[in-house]
Amino acid sequence: MKEKRRGKNRTGDFRLAERVSLVLLGQDAWEPPRLGNVAAFRLARGSSGRPELLPVGNSAFSSSYGGRADLEFLAIQTPWILLMKEGEELDARGVAILRDLVSSEPSCAWDVAIESMVEKEILSSFEWVTTPDLCSLLGAKGRRYYSLEPRLLPSNALWALTGGENDPFDLASVVLPSLDRRPSPLVIRRRLPDNHGSERSSTPSDLRLFLDGHARHFDDTRFCPHFQWPWTSYLTMRKEHIEAVEKGMAEGWGNPEMATQALSYMVRFGLYEEAHSFSSKIPEPWMKSAPGLAQMAALVALASGRLEEAEKLLPSRQEAASLSGSIRLNMAKLLLVLGRDQEAVLCLRDLARDAMEKGQQAHELEAMAGRIEANGGKRASLGACVIARDEEAHIGNCISSLGRVMDEILVVDTGSLDRTREVAASLGARVEEFSWAGDFSQARNFALDVATCDYVLMLDADEYLSPEHLLNLHVLKALLPVQSPMAFRLPIAHIQTRHNWLVFVRAINPKLEKEAVRIIPRISGVRYRGKIQEEVETSLAQCGVAVANVAASDVTIFHDPFSRSERIRRKLPLYDAIPEPSLTVALAAVAEYASSGEIEGLLKWLWILHDRFGQMSSVWPYCVSLARFLEARDPDRACLLYSELTGLQPVASEALLGLAGLLVKLGRLEELRGLEWERVELTELPVEQKTAFLTYWGVTTALEGDLSRAADLVGAALAEDPGSLLAQGARFLLLVMARELESALWALEDMAGLLCLGVPEGQGDLHRLIQLLEQVTGALKARGFHTESSMLFAAAQWLERILSQEIPSQKDNALRG
Numbered sequence: 113m114k115e116k117r118r119g120k121n122r123t124g125d126f127r128l129a130e131r132v133s134l135v136l137l138g139q140d141a142w143e144p145p146r147l148g149n150v151a152a153f154r155l156a157r158g159s160s161g162r163p164e165l166l167p168v169g170n171s172a173f174s175s176s177y178g179g180r181a182d183l184e185f186l187a188i189q190t191p192w193i194l195l196m197k198e199g200e201e202l203d204a205r206g207v208a209i210l211r212d213l214v215s216s217e218p219s220c221a222w223d224v225a226i227e228s229m230v231e232k233e234i235l236s237s238f239e240w241v242t243t244p245d246l247c248s249l250l251g252a253k254g255r256r257y258y259s260l261e262p263r264l265l266p267s268n269a270l271w272a273l274t275g276g277e278n279d280p281f282d283l284a285s286v287v288l289p290s291l292d293r294r295p296s297p298l299v300i301r302r303r304l305p306d307n308h309g310s311e312r313s314s315t316p317s318d319l320r321l322f323l324d325g326h327a328r329h330f331d332d333t334r335f336c337p338h339f340q341w342p343w344t345s346y347l348t349m350r351k352e353h354i355e356a357v358e359k360g361m362a363e364g365w366g367n368p369e370m371a372t373q374a375l376s377y378m379v380r381f382g383l384y385e386e387a388h389s390f391s392s393k394i395p396e397p398w399m400k401s402a403p404g405l406a407q408m409a410a411l412v413a414l415a416s417g418r419l420e421e422a423e424k425l426l427p428s429r430q431e432a433a434s435l436s437g438s439i440r441l442n443m444a445k446l447l448l449v450l451g452r453d454q455e456a457v458l459c460l461r462d463l464a465r466d467a468m469e470k471g472q473q474a475h476e477l478e479a480m481a482g483r484i485e486a487n488g489g490k491r492a493s494l495g496a497c498v499i500a501r502d503e504e505a506h507i508g509n510c511i512s513s514l515g516r517v518m519d520e521i522l523v524v525d526t527g528s529l530d531r532t533r534e535v536a537a538s539l540g541a542r543v544e545e546f547s548w549a550g551d552f553s554q555a556r557n558f559a560l561d562v563a564t565c566d567y568v569l570m571l572d573a574d575e576y577l578s579p580e581h582l583l584n585l586h587v588l589k590a591l592l593p594v595q596s597p598m599a600f601r602l603p604i605a606h607i608q609t610r611h612n613w614l615v616f617v618r619a620i621n622p623k624l625e626k627e628a629v630r631i632i633p634r635i636s637g638v639r640y641r642g643k644i645q646e647e648v649e650t651s652l653a654q655c656g657v658a659v660a661n662v663a664a665s666d667v668t669i670f671h672d673p674f675s676r677s678e679r680i681r682r683k684l685p686l687y688d689a690i691p692e693p694s695l696t697v698a699l700a701a702v703a704e705y706a707s708s709g710e711i712e713g714l715l716k717w718l719w720i721l722h723d724r725f726g727q728m729s730s731v732w733p734y735c736v737s738l739a740r741f742l743e744a745r746d747p748d749r750a751c752l753l754y755s756e757l758t759g760l761q762p763v764a765s766e767a768l769l770g771l772a773g774l775l776v777k778l779g780r781l782e783e784l785r786g787l788e789w790e791r792v793e794l795t796e797l798p799v800e801q802k803t804a805f806l807t808y809w810g811v812t813t814a815l816e817g818d819l820s821r822a823a824d825l826v827g828a829a830l831a832e833d834p835g836s837l838l839a840q841g842a843r844f845l846l847l848v849m850a851r852e853l854e855s856a857l858w859a860l861e862d863m864a865g866l867l868c869l870g871v872p873e874g875q876g877d878l879h880r881l882i883q884l885l886e887q888v889t890g891a892l893k894a895r896g897f898h899t900e901s902s903m904l905f906a907a908a909q910w911l912e913r914i915l916s917q918e919i920p921s922q923k924d925n926a927l928r929g
Contacts, residue, residue: 131214132192145201195263218266220292225299225397258367297400368402382579384415449586457481492592495520495565503573504530511539513576553640575671584666597633603664606673644686645700732763765792772808777902784812803833807842841903848907860884
């Protein structure tokens with residue numbers, strides 16, 4: 113076999129010039145691309161109107177015809193011809209592909225992907241799709257598009273080249289009906305200088321367009337597939353445009369990036385049947401030139417149950433060697449899912465070796481290969497178990513997200529009064545009924561008992577698996593240990609933003625909420641415990657089952673945060689029935705009561721956290737929240753609680769600020785003098801907290817009689833945030849204490865400006881001061897700035913004493929001006 117491969121059929125055993133000639137299309141003389149000694153001819157229209165061949169440079173064309181030849185003459189001696197136009201070229205990869213294509217005898221015409229560039233004048237007409245500022249800084253990549261043309265032909269097809277009065281010739285007439293046209297991976301690229309598209313300013317901006325919505329600014333009814341598709345036009349396309357993209361692609365316009373953008377969107381949202389229809393229309397040369405696109409198409413085929421089609425889209429191990437690491441890793445995953453374990457191991461080992469040669473970590477790749485080998489070609493079965501009650505609105509999405517991965521889908525219904533059971537059964541789930549006894553562990557353990565698979569994935573009815581992670585879920589299933597069972601902890605999140613903009617699909621970033629053990633082995637001794645906030649980790653540890661973490665980038669469980677109100681309402685009495693709640697249960701109860709808006713229940717569980725677990729640092733932030741709730745209900749108790757927390761890091765600064773603010777609101781400013789401001793490290797505080805901290809410290813210092821230092825502290829606070837109403841109120845208080853009433857009036861005018869209030873005119877400065885003080889204080893109260901209004905009220909009391917001559921004059925003029 114080795115000797116046969118080294119024979120005459122090997123691509124590198126011939127000179128390219130012996131197999132192909134270059135035919136340039138066009139009247140004008142221009143420099144042809146350099147392809148070694150390949151003969152070059154120019155096909156032009158002669159004076160008689162007939163196409164003629166003219167030699168270009170030092171070609172192999174015989175001069176016996178006077179430097180000109182009719183097409184009937186056998187001027188070209190090679191079996192193949194390659195047609196090219198001005199500005200086109202082949203890169204090194206293209207030359208290699210060309211050598212491979214012309215190594216065999218001509219039996220077909222090869223279609224070639226022709227890269228073209230959209231000019232800036234054309235780009236400006238796409239404003240109804242995008243906006244001009246997207247085009248303003250685009251180079252060649254942003255303006256390119258592709259079409260398929262028959263360019264690599266048998267030389268005897270040259271006579272069929274005909275055309276109208278103008279060049280280029282009509283290439284559609286090149287191929288005879290008897291000659292097959294086949295797509296090739298060859299790409300002829302443009303040799304154009306980079307051009308920066310339209311320079312016009314954009315109205316609206318792309319950000320405005322994204323925030324407002326496309327229809328507000330542009331007429332979508334003008335969208336049609338009959339134009340040259342530049343990559344640019346897809347930056348702000350949306351789901352409803354995919355159909356037009358598909359039509360345009362079928363007409364020969366578009367490029368791999370455009371197809372990848374549309375396909376990525378459909379995969380992201382689990383639209384696998386639509387994605388398969390789309391991917392079936394992608395030209396084969398694009399699949400060859402864009403391995404990532406081919407992999408995505410393979411994933412779509414896998415997700416829709418077309419395994420043979422998925423296998424055909426995978427490159428060979430030799431072809432994969434030149435691809436990027438991420439593409440090769442996905443290839444190994446696809447091989448594993450398709451049951452080609454040994455090939456997957458070889459691919460992973462190749463990746464690990466390359467990574468180590470580059471000085472990169474490879475232990476995860478080696479570990480994955482080791483787990484495949486440890487299973488010895490066997491597979492553990494995986495089923496999904498869903499506990500449900502009155503979940504008709506959500507159970508369908510949950511089951512549908514499981515795709516073709518699960519060997520079994522089991523729904524345990526705990527007493528639904530709606531169509532939960534019917535919907536689940538219609539989607540292929542096995543439904544088992546369980547009498548609800550107020551104990552989640554009982555329901556989970558019942559599911560474990562009636563399930564039949566080796567492993568179980570536990571889901572809630574309003575949860576679903578991320579569609580874009582389908583391949584990784586397949587891989588996770590294939591890697592489940594057969595001999596030594598393991599459990600897996602998965603991330604649980606919810607989607608924060610929903611939209612249908614293709615390019616921004618990755619901006620739908622999930623908000624991670626928690627991680628929980630959700631995949632567990634069905635072995636003796638593994639049981640859930642706890643009526644609510646049930647856990648299985650204790651029994652897993654007792655059974656010697658290790659728990660591995662699954663990264664959010666691999667598989668994520670999503671849920672709808674707005675669907676849980678009724679479920680939470682049913683759970684709240686279960687929390688209250690627990691006599692000795694654990695920390696986990698108490699924290700969950702706080703979260704559930706807060707979500708439901710039940711303030712009395714929330715306060716109860718915050719006190720449970722304080723009383724039972726108050727010595728734990730993880731609970732201290734909840735104690736700060738408790739003190740905030742108590743400010744209006746029981747301020748004295750809130751002060752005591754804040755005082756307890758001022759000596760505890762890392763909540764000391766937050767508690768100190770809370771206590772100071774409450775004392776100001778209560779009018780108990782003298783008590784600020786007992787607080788230890790020097791103990792807090794200011795550099796570690798965010799700007800808002802630092803500003804408040806310096807403000808309260810300055811007021812405390814003023815009350816201690818050092819107005820000069822107080823001025824420095826409040827000035828530092830204003831330097832951090834000149835718009836802080838709290839610091840501006842403290843500034844007014846200090847100026848009143850210093851009897852600088854003219855400057856105090858200026859401070860009030862600054863506060864009025866921040867509140868967008870009018871300033872009273874005339875009638876004397878003192879009268880204006882009092883009138884403006886009432887106006888600003890009233891505005892602060894009306895807008896919920898209670899601490900700030902209390903600061904001004906304290907200043908008003910000082911002002912009243914000064915005017916009544918009840919306190920001696922202060923001589924410190926540090927705040928003048």
